[in-house]
Structure formats: C-alpha cells, structure tokens
Amino acid sequence: AQKVTQAQTEISVVEKEDVTLDCVYETRDTTYYLFWYKQPPSGELVFLIRRNSFDEQNEISGRYSWNFQKSTSSFNFTITASQVVDSAVYFCALSSMDSNYQLIWGAGTKLIIKP
C-alpha cells in the first residue's frame, strides 16, 4: 500500500524564522516520484518540486530546500527566512507505477507566518 504522512497539521512561526515541513512516505515500488505543492488561500495548487527515487541529491531553490532521504523514507521541505507570503497549506504527494502514476496525497501542513 502507498501512503504519505504529513504529521504536522499546522505550524506557526514568526517571519524570518526557518521552518521545516515533514513528509514521510510508504511504497513498495523502487521507482517512484515525490512532489510538493503549495496551496495559498486563493485555493490554486502550485507545483513546487518533483523528485524521482533515483536522485537523492538535496535541492535548493532560493529560500526553499528539500531533503530527500530514502533510508528514512522522508522528503522534507525547509523554508529559510520565512515570509508572510509563504503562508499556505503545503502538500506532499507520491506517485509510482503501483498507483498507475496517480498522485497519493498527504493531508497537508498549514503554515502560518506571522509578521
């Protein structure tokens, strides 16, 4: 069975703090893909990153970084120097041949950045 767990329901930090959103996944497939999407209050899901299971290099994009660790089945997302505009719900998702490449979503983490 495939599953994505985002244990943090809600996180609240003060602007400029660093914050890490956790994502733990389960799959029996050896080839799979992991995603992060952002859903701001406007409602539209915005793609942030896709990572395949063979690429364990960490990725950095501006203030965003992702830490992929197969040993712990985790794909965590860190925002450095958070800003109020980062306030949103963030979803982690998993896709593999086992699910016919349909996305398996976590429940999301609501991130609140206070000024």
Place this chain on the structure above:
Amino acid sequence: DTGVSQNPRHKITKRGQNVTFRCDPISEHNRLYWYRQTLGQGPEFLTYFQNEAQLEKSRLLSDRFSAERPKGSFSTLEIQRTEQGDSAMYLCASSFFSGIRSGANVLTFGAGSRLTVL
C-alpha cells in the same frame, strides 16, 4: 495560454439539484484530471482523461457523478441529485503525458470550483 480555467468558481445549490462544472485545460496538455478536496484534506482523485478517453472512473464517488471530455479539449463534471455531503472544492488539473517511461507527470491545477449544497 493562461493556465487551467475552471467555471464557475463558486456554485450554491439546493439539495437534489444537478450541477455541472467546466474545466478548460492547458491546450498542449493531453491529460485532464478531476479531484475533490474537502476542508483540511488533500485532493481526492475522481477520474482522468487522456485526450477524449476516460481511462479511470472507478474512483468517482457514486453513479451520481459523471465526467466527459467529448473532443479531448474541455471537460465537464456533473453531479446529479446533489446531497449536502457533496459540498467541497472540485479541482481540475492537466498535464502532458509522453509515455510511461516519462514517469509521473507534473499536474497544473486550476483554481477550483467550490460547491455548496444547502
């Protein structure tokens, strides 16, 4: 292309009425997906199309739900005899699928259609 467009953005209806949502995907995309999202939850997959073919519909929530994509371009999602439990955000997404070896697609989502059933 301005992205995935969904209409209406918000629909309020009375229980028992039929509703239809429309999705216009990115024109270059051959796959179109429908999801449902309730408050505090991740998107729940309903169905998807590749061009005009509906490749998966077993996850539609009941036989009151149906989707079409007649010409492989826009799609409609219809809910017949709405119930209060149908109140949710209905999301449409599209992607370009170039074959199984390309792996998982990146989906581009629309802003959603929020349904309120009174």
